Every structure is written in C-alpha cells, then in structure tokens.
C-alpha cells in the first residue's frame with residue numbers, strides 16, 4: 598500500500614516523478630547540480646528552463662540514471678524519453694522499431710497498430726515507414742521518436758528540446774498529442790529554450806541557473822520572483838538569469 602504523504606502532493610495529484618538531487622557532477626568536474634527538488638503530478642506539464650550550461654541536460658541525465666556522479670533520489674514508475682538527438686537501432690526500419698516496441702508491451706495488438714498507423718499518418722511518415730531512420734532528415738527522425746514515445750502511452754514523458762527540428766505543422770500535432778496525453782493523466786517534463794511556446798503550454802516551470810533552482814511554480818511565481826507583474830516568461834527569464842549571473 599502506498600503512503601498518501603509519499604505519493605500525493607499538496608494539490609492532491611498523484612506524483613509521477615519526484616526529483617531530489619543533493620549533488621551531481623561529471624568525472625573530474627565541479628558540482629554541476631546542487632539541491633534540486635521538484636515533482637510532477639498527474640496531468641501536469643512542467644517546463645525545465647534555464648540558460649546554456651544551467652544544468653537542464655544534467656537533470657535529465659540524473660532522472661534517466663546516466664549521470665556519472667549522483668547523490669540524491671529519483672522516483673518514478675515508467676517514462677518515455679524523447680531525446681534532443683534521436684537514437685535508433687541500427688539496421689531496423691521504422692516499422693520494425695514499432696514492431697519491436699509492440700513485442701515489449703502487453704497491449705491489444707489491433708489497438709496498438711491502429712494507433713501506430715494513425716500517428717504515422719498524422720506526422721506524415723507513412724510513406725517512409727519501411728525505410729531506415731538513418732535515411733531520414735533530422736525533423737523526420739524526431740517525428741519517428743515521437744511516434745515511438747507516444748505509442749507506449751507511459752504515465753510520464755521526458756522531452757528534451759522538441760521544437761528545434763520540427764516544422765510548424767509537426768509542432769502543432771506534437772502539442773495536440775501532449776494535450777491529449779495530459780488529459781489522459783500523463784505528466785510531462787519538457788526541457789526547452791522556446792519560451793513563448795513554453796509560456797503557452799506549461800502549467801509550471803523550474804527555472805535553473807548555475808546548477809540550482811532560481812524559482813519554481815506557475816508563471817505568477819516566476820513573475821513575482823522577477824518583480825515583473827504581468828511580464829512574459831521570456832522577460833522574467835532574462836531578468837532573473839541576468840541577476841543571478843551578476844551575482845545579485
């Protein structure tokens with residue numbers, strides 16, 4: 598039996614991800630993450646934002662368990678990870694990736710493959726599904742990763758900078774998919790520099806600078822911290838991160 602206090606947050610939501618990083622670093626590097634704590638309840642989209650080198654990728658590495666030196670605790674049950682740089686099995690076509698994914702899940706065959714065909718069509722990959730993803734453009738590779746991630750229907754998505762390689766139509770479809778998954782109760786951690794989009798779609802933010810959290814919460818909390826009432830996420834971000842870099 599799960600204890601209420603461990604699994605439920607203040608909002609009463611079910612915690613799909615709990616991050617508690619005391620310290621993390623690379624071999625022979627200085628500490629790059631310090632005292633990072635946040636949670637993602639069901640149905641919430643959390644934007645992980647911060648300047649270059651702030652520690653966003655290092656947080657994702659900590660969550661997926663590949664950070665070389667890590668002290669802390671990460672709790673989740675399952676996730677789909679969409680990396681910034683797509684990764685595929687060599688020698689397998691996109692369809693073979695989909696078949697392989699199916700073989701790892703206990704789901705209804707008809708529903709799974711009908712969902713797969715629907716996603717491929719939406720993302721305009723149907724005509725290349727029997728090709729090797731290596732022969733795809735970067736955007737097509739990203740879309741292929743999206744198909745595979747969303748087909749799993751996990752409770753948690755970890756998505757690293759999805760907007761750079763996708764065309765506007767694909768971004769639109771991607772955002773619809775996320776919305777649908779949130780309605781299903783999935784949680785999402787989205788790491789991005791696209792702050793205008795983040796402001797529109799994220800329920801809350803974790804703003805990092807120099808390996809620590811500057812502010813976390815809804816846009817109102819970020820505005821309050823930056824003393825910019827009604828300010829855009831972009832303006833608040835710049836003010837807070839500049840202030841942090843200036844040391845005050």
Ligand SMILES: Nc1ncnc2c1ncn2[C@@H]1O[C@H](COP(=O)(O)OP(=O)(O)OP(=O)(O)O)[C@@H](O)[C@H]1O
Pocket residue numbers: 623624626629647648649650651652653654655656
């Ligand atoms: N492989 C590595 N070895 C040593 N130090 C690293 C390594 N990767 C990242 N770092 C350092 O860790 C710190 C955080 O980097 P990280 O890649 O997490 O930042 P980020 O917020 O993802 O940046 P960006 O927006 O540029 O992707 C930086 O100081 C960086 O120099």
